[in-house]
Each structure stands twice: as structure tokens, then as C-alpha cells.
Amino acid sequence: MDIARLYELQKIDANMEKVRRKVAHLRRKLDEPTALQQARADVAASRAAVEQFHARQLDAELNGRQLAERIRESERRLMSGEVRNAKELEALQASIESMKRQRSQVEDVALDSLQRGEDAQRRLAEQQATLTNLEQQWKTEKQALEEEELKLKRMFAQLKQQRQGVSERLSDDALTLYRQLGERKAGVAVAAVQNGTCSACNVSLPTGVVSSARAAVGQPVYCPSCGRILFAA
Ligand SMILES: [Zn+2]
Incomplete structure (x- = not known):
């Protein structure tokens, strides 16, 4: 029995195992990093917030315009002399007051939404910059890992060939x-x-x-x- 050759086979197998482990290790490192996933989720959340505040602002502004129109119309009636009954006049006056309070509230909501939307927009810009950085970093890292993986795969193919050669000469x-x-x-x-x-x-x-x-x-x-x-x- 050719012990020297068997030992040679053993060394090749040990190397193949080592390469196999390195590849498995690399594969795990090829998963997208948590920080990058988090950055992407942050950007998505801020983008949703920006849209939400913007929608809320538009909604409030539209409400405000409708209220202003109704107030104008009521004030016109009040001044026109169409309404003469004291009770009706009082009710109309009260309705105008109420609509003005509503309009004031709606304007507050619009302003608040605008400010919060701008805050979210600023946050989004920062997070977007962080994400771009992380993506760039990861791209470079991933490329290096993939090159390393390719090298290991070539090495593995070589070892496999060597193993074949040695095996053929063993009983x-x-x-x-x-x-x-x-x-x-x-x-x-x-x-x-x-x-x-x-x-x-x-x-x-x-x-x-x-x-x-x-x-x-x-x-x-x-x-x-x-x-x-x-x-x-
Ligand atoms: Zn022993």
C-alpha cells in the first residue's frame, strides 16, 4: 500500500476542506449588512412620513379654502339685507364665528403639517446620504468578497483535479x-x-x-x- 501517496491524498483533502470552510464563511459575509438594511428602512419610513404630512397639509389647505368660501358667502348674506329676522341673523352670525374658529384650527393643522413635513424632508435627506454611503461601501466590500470567492473556487477546482490524479494512482x-x-x-x-x-x-x-x-x-x-x-x- 502506498502510504506516502495516501498521505498526499490526505493533505489534498485537508486543503479542500479548508477551502470549503472559507467559502462557507464568505457566503455568510455576503449577506447584506444589518446597518444597510436599517438605513434602507429608515429612508422608506421618512419618505412615507414626508408624503403623509404633505397629504395632510394639502387636505387642510383645501378645507381652509372651502371654509373661507363659505364664510365669504355667509358674510355676503349678512350684509345683503336678505336676512331680516333677528333670530336668523343671530344664527348666521354664530355660524360665521364657528366657521372662523374652524378655519383657524385648519390653518394650524396646515402649518403644523408643513413644518413636520419639512423636518421629515431634512431627516430623509440625511438618511438618504447615509444610505448612499453604506451602499457604496457595501458594493466595494461585496466586490472584494466575490473576487475572493472566485479565487477559492478556482483553488478548489485545482485541488479536485490533483485529488483525481493521486486517486488514480492508488489501489x-x-x-x-x-x-x-x-x-x-x-x-x-x-x-x-x-x-x-x-x-x-x-x-x-x-x-x-x-x-x-x-x-x-x-x-x-x-x-x-x-x-x-x-x-x-
Ligand atoms: Zn494518533
């Missing part, structure tokens, strides 16, 4: 052992011997095991602690 038995062991050992079937220890579990190996791994011809030597195939350069 079916070796590949089956590698796969089965990997499934039980968190994806790591082969561990290098480093300074007399197993690189996967960090346990110090008996010298006999190290020399067997070094001399290994055909038969895999396993780490007595974690059970992985040992590769000694």
Missing part, C-alpha cells in the same frame, strides 16, 4: 481503507509522524512503531492511540 483497497477510516476519524485517515509523535492526536509514539512506519512496505502501520495510518517520511 482500490487503499482508497477503501482511506475512506472508511476517514469516516470514523473525523475525516483524517492518515497522520504524519513528527518528532516521534502522531500529528493527529499528538501522542508520543513507541520507537518500534516509528521505525515500522518508516520501514513500512505495503502494510499500513497504525497509531496505537488514535488508530490512524501513520506516515513517516
Whole structure:
């Protein structure tokens, strides 16, 4: 069994896993930032407020004009001498007073709506500027992330090709052992011997095991602690 080649396969798989994780991490970062979503919602809310105050203002102004017209008409009647009955005259007078009070209220509403509309408009302009900034920032950031993602995808394709090449030169038995062991050992079937220890579990190996791994011809030597195939350069 070609342990050196199996170890090569293991290194490729480890790199592929690393790239896969990086891509997953990048994907999460590609979600639109909360601050940007919030800024967009703020702009929408202020825009709605501007429209609402504007509508309220127009409504009040229209009311005011209608009241003014009715007041003019009542005053004309009052002055015209058409109404002679004292009670009717009194009622007409009272109605004019009442309409004038209403008009005053309506004018207050119109002015208040105008001011609040202007406040909302100012707020909207500020929020719009913030949103534009954040959008620009995010565009730049996103571009960098997408370039990084593309790089990683290319890297992944390369590794896949390498893996194919190495796999082709391994026996079916070796590949089956590698796969089965990997499934039980968190994806790591082969561990290098480093300074007399197993690189996967960090346990110090008996010298006999190290020399067997070094001399290994055909038969895999396993780490007595974690059970992985040992590769000694
Ligand atoms: Zn081990």
C-alpha cells in the first residue's frame, strides 16, 4: 500500500476542506449588512412620513379654502339685507364665528403639517446620504468578497483535479481503507509522524512503531492511540 501517496491524498483533502470552510464563511459575509438594511428602512419610513404630512397639509389647505368660501358667502348674506329676522341673523352670525374658529384650527393643522413635513424632508435627506454611503461601501466590500470567492473556487477546482490524479494512482483497497477510516476519524485517515509523535492526536509514539512506519512496505502501520495510518517520511 502506498502510504506516502495516501498521505498526499490526505493533505489534498485537508486543503479542500479548508477551502470549503472559507467559502462557507464568505457566503455568510455576503449577506447584506444589518446597518444597510436599517438605513434602507429608515429612508422608506421618512419618505412615507414626508408624503403623509404633505397629504395632510394639502387636505387642510383645501378645507381652509372651502371654509373661507363659505364664510365669504355667509358674510355676503349678512350684509345683503336678505336676512331680516333677528333670530336668523343671530344664527348666521354664530355660524360665521364657528366657521372662523374652524378655519383657524385648519390653518394650524396646515402649518403644523408643513413644518413636520419639512423636518421629515431634512431627516430623509440625511438618511438618504447615509444610505448612499453604506451602499457604496457595501458594493466595494461585496466586490472584494466575490473576487475572493472566485479565487477559492478556482483553488478548489485545482485541488479536485490533483485529488483525481493521486486517486488514480492508488489501489482500490487503499482508497477503501482511506475512506472508511476517514469516516470514523473525523475525516483524517492518515497522520504524519513528527518528532516521534502522531500529528493527529499528538501522542508520543513507541520507537518500534516509528521505525515500522518508516520501514513500512505495503502494510499500513497504525497509531496505537488514535488508530490512524501513520506516515513517516
Ligand atoms: Zn494518533
